[in-house]
Amino acid sequence: MIDQIExxxxxxxxxxxxxxxxxxxxxxxxxxxxxxxxxxxxxxxxPAVSGLTSRLIAEELLCESDTAAxxxxxxxxxxxxxxxxxxxxxxLLTLNPEFGxxxxxxxxxxLIETLxxxxxxxxxAQSRLExxxxxxxxGALCDLVIAQIDAMLEATATPRHRLLGIGIALQGIVNADTxxxxxxxxxxVTDIDLAKPVRQAFGAEVVMANDAVxxxxxxxxxxxxxxxxxxxxxxxxxxxxxxxxxxxEARWGAGASSEIGHIxxxxxGPQCRCGQRGCIEAHLADYxxxxxxxxxxxxxxxxxxxxxxxxxALLRERARGGDPRLEHLFQQAGRALAExxxxxxxxxxxxxxxxxxxxxxxxxMMRHAYEERLEQAVLPWLLKSTAIYLRPSESAAIVEGMxxxxxxxxxxxxxxxxx
Amino acid sequence: MIDQIExxxxxxxxxxxxxxxxxxxxxxxxxxxxxxxxxxxxxxxxPAVSGLTSRLIAEELLCESDTAAxxxxxxxxxxxxxxxxxxxxxxLLTLNPEFGxxxxxxxxxxLIETLxxxxxxxxxAQSRLExxxxxxxxGALCDLVIAQIDAMLEATATPRHRLLGIGIALQGIVNADTxxxxxxxxxxVTDIDLAKPVRQAFGAEVVMANDAVxxxxxxxxxxxxxxxxxxxxxxxxxxxxxxxxxxxEARWGAGASSEIGHIxxxxxGPQCRCGQRGCIEAHLADYxxxxxxxxxxxxxxxxxxxxxxxxxALLRERARGGDPRLEHLFQQAGRALAExxxxxxxxxxxxxxxxxxxxxxxxxMMRHAYEERLEQAVLPWLLKSTAIYLRPSESAAIVEGMxxxxxxxxxxxxxxxxx
DNA sequence: TCTCTTTAATTTATTAGGTGAAATTAATAA
DNA sequence: TTATTAATTTCACCTAATAAATTAAAGAGA
Numbered sequence: 001m002i003d004q005i006e007x008x009x010x011x012x013x014x015x016x017x018x019x020x021x022x023x024x025x026x027x028x029x030x031x032x033x034x035x036x037x038x039x040x041x042x043x044x045x046x047p048a049v050s051g052l053t054s055r056l057i058a059e060e061l062l063c064e065s066d067t068a069a070x071x072x073x074x075x076x077x078x079x080x081x082x083x084x085x086x087x088x089x090x091x092l093l094t095l096n097p098e099f100g101x102x103x104x105x106x107x108x109x110x111l112i113e114t115l116x117x118x119x120x121x122x123x124x125a126q127s128r129l130e131x132x133x134x135x136x137x138x139g140a141l142c143d144l145v146i147a148q149i150d151a152m153l154e155a156t157a158t159p160r161h162r163l164l165g166i167g168i169a170l171q172g173i174v175n176a177d178t179x180x181x182x183x184x185x186x187x188x189v190t191d192i193d194l195a196k197p198v199r200q201a202f203g204a205e206v207v208m209a210n211d212a213v214x215x216x217x218x219x220x221x222x223x224x225x226x227x228x229x230x231x232x233x234x235x236x237x238x239x240x241x242x243x244x245x246x247x248x249e250a251r252w253g254a255g256a257s258s259e260i261g262h263i264x265x266x267x268x269g270p271q272c273r274c275g276q277r278g279c280i281e282a283h284l285a286d287y288x289x290x291x292x293x294x295x296x297x298x299x300x301x302x303x304x305x306x307x308x309x310x311x312x313a314l315l316r317e318r319a320r321g322g323d324p325r326l327e328h329l330f331q332q333a334g335r336a337l338a339e340x341x342x343x344x345x346x347x348x349x350x351x352x353x354x355x356x357x358x359x360x361x362x363x364x365m366m367r368h369a370y371e372e373r374l375e376q377a378v379l380p381w382l383l384k385s386t387a388i389y390l391r392p393s394e395s396a397a398i399v400e401g402m403x404x405x406x407x408x409x410x411x412x413x414x415x416x417x418x419x
Numbered sequence: 420m421i422d423q424i425e426x427x428x429x430x431x432x433x434x435x436x437x438x439x440x441x442x443x444x445x446x447x448x449x450x451x452x453x454x455x456x457x458x459x460x461x462x463x464x465x466p467a468v469s470g471l472t473s474r475l476i477a478e479e480l481l482c483e484s485d486t487a488a489x490x491x492x493x494x495x496x497x498x499x500x501x502x503x504x505x506x507x508x509x510x511l512l513t514l515n516p517e518f519g520x521x522x523x524x525x526x527x528x529x530l531i532e533t534l535x536x537x538x539x540x541x542x543x544a545q546s547r548l549e550x551x552x553x554x555x556x557x558g559a560l561c562d563l564v565i566a567q568i569d570a571m572l573e574a575t576a577t578p579r580h581r582l583l584g585i586g587i588a589l590q591g592i593v594n595a596d597t598x599x600x601x602x603x604x605x606x607x608v609t610d611i612d613l614a615k616p617v618r619q620a621f622g623a624e625v626v627m628a629n630d631a632v633x634x635x636x637x638x639x640x641x642x643x644x645x646x647x648x649x650x651x652x653x654x655x656x657x658x659x660x661x662x663x664x665x666x667x668e669a670r671w672g673a674g675a676s677s678e679i680g681h682i683x684x685x686x687x688g689p690q691c692r693c694g695q696r697g698c699i700e701a702h703l704a705d706y707x708x709x710x711x712x713x714x715x716x717x718x719x720x721x722x723x724x725x726x727x728x729x730x731x732a733l734l735r736e737r738a739r740g741g742d743p744r745l746e747h748l749f750q751q752a753g754r755a756l757a758e759x760x761x762x763x764x765x766x767x768x769x770x771x772x773x774x775x776x777x778x779x780x781x782x783x784m785m786r787h788a789y790e791e792r793l794e795q796a797v798l799p800w801l802l803k804s805t806a807i808y809l810r811p812s813e814s815a816a817i818v819e820g821m822x823x824x825x826x827x828x829x830x831x832x833x834x835x836x837x838x
Numbered sequence: 839t840c841t842c843t844t845t846a847a848t849t850t851a852t853t854a855g856g857t858g859a860a861a862t863t864a865a866t867a868a
Numbered sequence: 869t870t871a872t873t874a875a876t877t878t879c880a881c882c883t884a885a886t887a888a889a890t891t892a893a894a895g896a897g898a
Contacts, residue, residue, distance in 0.1 A: 019855085036875060045857055050877060052855095087874025088864045156813060173800075182800060244764070259765045264758075265794045266685060274798055339683075346678045346764045348660070377683045379693055385594075438885085455846060464886055468846060471884095507893040776859025 021415040024061070027095050028121070028407065029221075029248075032065045034090030053093060059418065061119075063096040095096040095120045100164035100395060101148050102158070102410060106211065106395070106401035107170045109186040109238045109306045112144065115399045116152040119164070121407060128397070133186045134234050134304050142197045143186065149202065149296035149314045163207040165413075166198055167406030169214040169398050171238060174257065179208055185239055185273055185306075207409045210257035211235065211398050213250050213342055214338055215356055216243030218401025226389075229351035232344050234260060236359030238306065239273075240340065244348070246379050250405065261285070273305075286312050286359055287331060292316075309358070316362050317335055327365065334366030338373035345378050345386050353388045360392035430725065435514065439471055443480070446514055447540075447826065448640075448667075452486045453509030480538075480833065482515040504574045514539045519583035520575070521829060522568050523821035525630065525814070526551060526604040528657045528725045531563065535571040538583070538766040540826055543575045545818070550657050552605045555721050560606065561616045584832075585617055586825030588633040590657060602703075603691055604658055604725075616808060620779065622721055626828045628674035630654065632669050632818050634775055635662030640808060648770035651763050653679060655778030657725065658692075659700040659759065664757050664768070669824065678760050680704070692724075702755035704710040705731050705778055706746060712737075728777070735781050737787025748760045751771055753785030757792035764797050764805050772807045779811035 020040050027033060030041070054061040062306040085234045097118035109131050113125040129148060136144065149166060150156075172184025195206040209217075216233035227248035235241045240261030243250070255281040262282035264273055269278025270288065281290045290307040293299060293315055302311060319326035341353060355363075362404045363370075374383065391397075438461065446452060452460075458468040462818050475481040516537035525532040529552050534545040548567060566587060571577075586654065591603025597613045616626040628636075635652035639645045646667035654660045659680030662669070680700035681693055688697025689707065701707045709726040712718060714736055722728060736744035760772060774782075782789075793802070 034875075045875065047858085047878080048856060050875095056878095085870070085874075086866045088876075089866095090860095090875060175804075258768065259798055259801055261764055262798050263765045263803075267658070267754075267792070267795065276795060277799070321719075335686075343682055343762050344766060345762060346682045351679065376686065376695060377680055379681050379695070381592075381679055453846075465847070466849080466887085467885060469846095473848095505843070505895050507847075509846060717853075 001220060004201040005276070017414055019048065020056065021411065023048075023056065024095070024411050024415070027062070028411065029224075032092040032094040034092055035305055036090060038093070049298070052141075057093075061099050061414065063098075065084065065092040071272050080233065094138070097122060099309065100162050100274050101158050102165045102167065102403065102406045103147065103152055103163065104167045104399045104406055105145060105169070105397040106143070106214070107168060107184075107186060108211065108398075109171065109397075110303070110308075112148060113395065113399055114148040114152050114242060115403065116156055116158065117403045117407075119407070119410075121392050121403055123403075125152060127151060127155075132223075132304065134188045136189075138192045141189070141192070142194060146197060146201045147192065149198070160202060161364060163202055163204045165207060165406045165410040166403040167207040167209065167214075167409075168194060168198070169209050169211045169402045170194075171211045171241070172261070174208050174210050181208065192227055205406075205413055206407060207402075207406045209250070209405055210241060210404065213242035213243035213245075213257050214399075214401035214405060215393060215397045216245045216354070216401065217248075217250055217352055217405050218397045219356065219393070220245050220248050221234055221401070221404045226352050229349065230348060231351040231352035231354060232258075232348055233354040233356055234337075234340055234344065234354070235357040236284060236337065237357040238287060240283050240359075242340075242344065244350075250407075258344075260344060263340065265336060265339055280336045280340050283342070284333045284359065289333060290315055290360075299325070312358070312361075319362070319365055328361055330365035331369035333362070334369035335373040337366060338377055339369045339389070341374060342377035345382055349382065350386060353386050354391055355388065356391045356393045356397070358392065358395070360390060363390065363392065424543055433749045437466065437834055439475065440830065441646040442468070442475065443830050443834070445516070446512065447830065448482070448643075448777070451511040451513040455509060457512070460561055461659075465668045468789045475502075476512075481512050481514055481596055482517075483640040484511040484603040511669045516541065519581050519587065519829075520577050521812070521822065522582065522584045523570055523818045523825055524564060524567065524588065525633070525821065526564070526603075527814075527817075528590065528631065529727075531538060531567060532814065532818055533567040533571050534822065535575050535577065536822045536826075538829075540822055540828070544571060546570060546574075551723065553607045555606065555608075557611045557801040560611070560614060563780060564613065564617060565620045568617070579621060582623045582838070584825045584829040585621060586628065586633075586821040587613060587617070587811055588628050588630045589613075591713060592630050592678070593627050593743050595744055598744070600627065609651075623784075624825075624832055625827060626821075626825045628669070628690050628821065628824055629660060629662060631660035632662035632676050633820035633824060634666075634812060634816045635664045635773070635820065636667075636669055636824050637816045638773055638775065639664050639814070640823045645771050645773065649767060651677075651767055651769040652743060652772035652773040652775055653756075653759055653763065653775070654776040655703060656705060656776040658704050659778075661759075661763065663769075668827075669688055673790045677763075680692070682759065682762050684755060684758055698784050699755045699759050703752045703759070703778065708752060708781075711748055712745060716742070731777070733782075735784070737782070738781070743745060750788035751785035752781070753788035756785060757796055760793060760807070761796035764801055768801065769798065769805060772805050773810055774807065775810045775812045777811065777814075779809060782809065782811065 019042065023038055026038060026041050035049050035053060039046050055063060080110055097120040099119040101118055104115045112131065113126065118124055121245045127148065151274055153163065162179050170181055173182040175182055180191060180193045184192050195208050199206045199311045212235040213234060214229065215235055218232060219233060223226060231245050233243045241301065242258035242260040244258060262276065262279045264278040265280060265283065266278050270282040271277055272279035272282035286307055287305055290302055290311060300311065319330055342352065345353060425752045441461050442457055445457060453831055454468050454472060458465050465520065472481060472819040478832060479641055516539040517568060520535055520537055523534045531548045531550065535543045537543055546567065574580065590605050591602055592601040595602055599610060599612045602609050611735060614627050620639040631652060637652065638652060648666065661677035661679040677833045681695065681698045683697040684699060685697050686700065688784050689701040690696055691698035691701035706724055707724055709721055709730060719730065738749055761768065765771060
């Protein structure tokens with residue numbers, strides 16, 4: 001039923017695997033639960049859970065949920081028709097939504113999405129700003145992000161001291177050690193430190209992440225089966241990125257994100273945005289497909305090399321209309337995707353391989369070439385031991401995932417702060 | 420000086436991060452240390468260390484080392500010329516070599532190496548058996564391995580109950596979940612369970628690992644700087660494999676080893692042993708180089724497609740003699756190696772990238788093509804953030820690494836067993 | 839030689855945070 | 869109303885840490 005975590009008795013204090021922290025983690029993952037169930041899933045004794053929760057309630061981190069109607073048990077035998085059983089009814093505990101709020105920002109080519117959520121992870125408000133991001137310099141970008149966050153705080157009447165954390169997902173390359181943002185196709189500036197000014201402006205923890213990592217976390221949070229073992233999520237869209245998640249967490253050597261899009265398919269190939277030639281991205285990303293299609297097709301020019309969603313939809317429509325040159329283009333993209341999957345499986349041997357992002361809306365046209373190449377490019381038994389999923393997720397997955405990631409960091413900080 | 424590990428106070432019992440376990444781990448890594456130093460590097464208090472060590476000594480896991488002459492401090496200011504300081508002299512503690520013994524076996528193409536070590540990791544005896552491994556069936560293989568282990572026990576007068584663990588490193592593919600050995604170029608049989616019969620024969624824990632992983636662990640143990648962060652070790656020899664080590668441990672999603680050798684360089688290429696075409700291994704492994712060289716050169720045939728060390732030495736000698744066709748072959752191998760490194764860096768973004776194995780004895784001839792291709796194939800800033808090391812290690816590294824790996828498992832089992 | 843200083847290790851009292859068993863509480867069923 | 873049931877809390881105790889004080893073993897100096 002609910003996964004029985006190995007009990008870790010008689011330890012304490014040390015933050016992330018303190019029993020306090022584990023209670024919060026379980027509640028975060030499995031929603032409102034009564035104390036008995038918390039004891040079962042953490043392996044702690046009832047008295048321990050009782051004591052810990054009463055302290056957490058005193059700190060206002062938890063609260064007793066009055067929606068006693070919702071049932072937490074999966075076993076229908078234990079309930080009568082009203083969802084009520086004999087005996088003292090269980091009191092459901094939840095993360096107290098009023099404990100504080102967090103903000104998630106997704107920064108992409110020509111688009112800044114912002115979302116504010118309460119401590120339980122429910123969205124309170126969100127905004128979407130279309131703007132020519134490549135035209136911004138470092139200062140303007142910071143100001144813009146800060147203004148967006150401010151607008152969200154104001155819209156939900158959130159005083160600044162209630163803001164617990166800010167998560168920023170970026171398309172591009174984030175150095176996990178320094179937190180600096182090295183390069184992004186969405187920006188003309190490079191090697192900027194976005195975290196620091198935002199942290200100074202709000203005095204809240206700022207969490208940076210690659211957008212593929214954010215999507216990967218969002219997907220793993222949504223489907224518990226993906227949160228077990230090693231999962232690799234390839235994001236196909238404006239670029240081709242990858243996020244790696246181990247047991248539902250984005251812990252990794254050097255930053256959880258991979259530059260899979262810049263593996264080369266041959267020593268000579270189409271020009272990639274990165275300056276090198278023959279990158280997987282240069283066959284598969286939307287800008288590459290659109291650019292190549294325009295060499296033989298009459299299509300409207302893309303603003304700053306970046307086709308809009310509408311323009312990509314138009315391209316797909318034309319391809320489905322039966323143009324053999326376009327068909328060939330998408331077949332090429334399918335092969336490039338297969339190579340990305342093959343390299344990932346060969347190097348990482350993940351349990352789960354997830355293909356996500358808007359680029360997969362054209363997967364029907366890539367499928368044949370993709371499957372054909374994949375079979376040639378991966379050892380059969382290796383392919384067999386990896387489950388491949390298609391999730392042509394919409395952009396909301398990024399902020400969703402970023403909310404989860406930010407909350408996890410906020411939880412940890414609080415556990416460390418209160419010893 | 421000695422790296423200060425974050426103290427993890429007031430927890431216990433739970434095996435692998437119990438404080439007992441951490442003491443053993445520190446001693447395993449840093450050799451004989453006095454109690455004061457143990458307290459410093461674990462962050463525990465003196466009384467805690469005192470109590471824990473006295474219990475470990477009672478269990479005969481530790482002992483007081485009488486080699487008081489050796490100095491454990493790196494700071495020369497704190498010592499006088501004799502290596503002695505004022506005050507009560509420190510009593511060095513060591514892992515008690517007499518606590519038990521372990522055996523490491525390396526199973527490769529036409530070669531079985533076996534080594535027996537005491538609990539402190541010092542080698543006591545070893546053997547080397549050349550035999551046509553591909554001629555063996557499952558039963559004969561098991562019998563052979565068991566006989567080799569028996570011979571080692573006898574040679575060192577080790578009673579069976581003193582054998583704490585057996586580590587077996589195999590060239591090929593090990594399924595970490597089931598422990599079964601799926602495929603190896605050294606064997607004609609597939610999907611065999613070597614661990615079970617050996618475990619039954621000796622009643623000791625059996626640890627299986629890929630040979631590249633064993634080498635990776637051995638290298639990380641030998642050079643502490645490699646044990647920090649994510650390190651990827653590519654082994655070039657009879658095949659091309661990779662081992663991934665995170666913070667000195669071989670923990671990984673699906674088994675710590677990678678099938679990097681079977682990433683494809685193009686959709687059509689030379690035939691690989693695995694049955695597919697264009698694998699990196701088919702350009703880089705010794706059998707491929709030798710096979711291709713024989714198409715235009717008069718060389719003695721290799722026994723069961725596997726050239727001997729002498730034959731490979733001959734090939735290198737001829738190539739250095741200046742045959743342009745051989746030069747081209749090794750350049751091709753250099754490019755294949757560059758692609759392997761490029762794919763690894765792009766996917767994993769490791770802190771350390773180690774190139775190891777006998778195949779690198781020809782690296783001087785591959786170097787130019789390797790460096791040229793590497794620069795084209797990896798994003799420059801990504802290449803810059805990865806340190807690449809050359810370690811054309813000899814075969815001893817495999818058993819060395821396997822000893823470390825086996826001892827770690829044995830330590831853990833003991834910690835769990837004694838609560 | 840005897841004492842002082844220094845450093846290592848241990849003893850003692852205390853504390854944090856867990857445990858199991860039993861008591862308490864709040865509901866349904868009879 | 870009373871029995872039954874299940875969730876939660878109380879109580880007494882236990883383990884493994886800590887801090888402070890003590891003991892141990894050496895060199896240095898009179």
